[in-house]
Amino acid sequence: MTIHPEIAKILATIPAPDGSPLDPAAMRAGEAAQVPPPADRLPLHAVEDRTAATPSGDVPVRIYTPVDSDSYGLLVYMHGGAFFLxxxxxxxxxxxxxxxxxxxxxxxxxxxxAPEAAFPAGLRDSYAVLRWAADNGAELGWDGRSLAVAGDSSGGNFAAALTAMAKDDGWQGITHQVLFYPSLDLDFDVDRYASMRENAEGYGLETAGLAPFNAFYLENGADPADPLVSPIKRGDLSGLPPALIITAEHDPLRDEGELYAKRLAEAGVPVQLHRYAGANHGFVANFSWLPEFYAAFRETAQFLTGNEQP
Structure with missing residues (x-):
């Protein structure tokens, strides 16, 4: 189907790229200016800023407690932003x-x-927080059963890589992985996936922008063929935790997410794959105010809990 009309309205207001060099500081400031004040955010039982003391150093975390309860499943979430936003x-x-x-x-x-901290700094921070969460489960009220990882876009890259790191460490703690339109292949050959050409222009994330956006993460010489850089390059996907992979119809990265789902299934990993029609890259972060896209959160809940969401 065509792009959702509400997304199309906003895309029409975005100027075309002019080829200027990317300015991470200016782009981050622009993002920060769009953040709503705390009073306008979805209320929860508790939201707490903490510092996780880990082997990777002190990592800032924000802990969201939905309701007052004796115990919880834990979900470690990595945000998107092309590794530098x-x-x-x-x-x-x-x-x-x-x-x-x-x-x-x-x-x-x-x-x-990145670029202040290129590969593998952010990935190591994320893995260290994951292990910190498990090690501090009693303090966090963990139920000892469910420990999920989730991420969108580049955060989905981290979430997928964490499952491989855990397996290679012989640690079986992760019970679920949730990947929202993940960036899984940092080799940006435009002929590698049909979606790279089908959705090359006009949908927010443009194929021509992928390499310069991710160059900050790779600028220390990281190899896109390294499975920790490009999780889809991992040869053996068996034994990884069950996955929910959500893709967007109008996204250059659509096909790599769907190929990863196929390869996981072929390796015996339980997989749920859902392509959201009419959506573009970033829709979970940018357009979840639309009910049909907010549904991705309820789908995640069903995947994690096994319970049908109202």
């Missing part, structure tokens, strides 16, 4: 909605950003 604040609404709909306690990771 996004923050605890820009994706606060995503974490709040995940907590509200799933009933899990959500731990949002304020990982280090």
């Amino acid at each position: 996004g923050s605890l604040d820009t994706h606060d609404h995503v974490a709040r909605s995940l907590a509200k709909e799933t009933g899990f306690k959500v731990i949002s990771v304020g990982y280090r950003l």
Whole structure:
């Protein structure tokens, strides 16, 4: 189907790229200016800023407690932003909605950003917070059963990579992975996936912008063929946790997410795949005010809990 009309209205107001060099500081400031004040955010039982003391250093986290309860499943969430944008604040609404709909306690990771900290800094921060959450489960009220990872776009890259890191470490703690329109292949050959050409222009994220956007993350010489850089490059996907992969119809990254789902299933991993029609890249973060896209949070809840959401 065509792009959702409400998305189309906003896309029409975005100027075409002019080829100017990217300015991370200016782009981050622009994002920060759009963050709503705390009083206008979805209320939860508790939201707390903490510092997780980890082997990767002190990592800022924001912990979202949906309701007052004796115990919770835990969900460690990594925001998107091409590895150099996004923050605890820009994706606060995503974490709040995940907590509200799933009933899990959500731990949002304020990982280090490129170019100040290129690969693998942010990934190491995220993995360290994941292990910190498990190690501090009693304090966090963890039920000891469900420990999920989730991420959107580049955060989905981290979430997928974390499952592989855990497996290679011999740690079986992750019970679910949730990938929203994940960036899984940082080799941006435009002929690798049909969606790279089908959705190349006019849908917000443009194929021509992928390489320069992700160059900050790779500028220390990281190899896109490394499975920790491009999780889809991992040869053996068996033994990874069950996955929910959500893709967008009008997204250059659509086909890599769907191929990853196919490869997981072929490796014996339980997978749920849902392509959201009429959606573009970033719709969970940018357009969840539309009921048909907010449904992604309820779908996540059903996947994590096994319960049908109202």
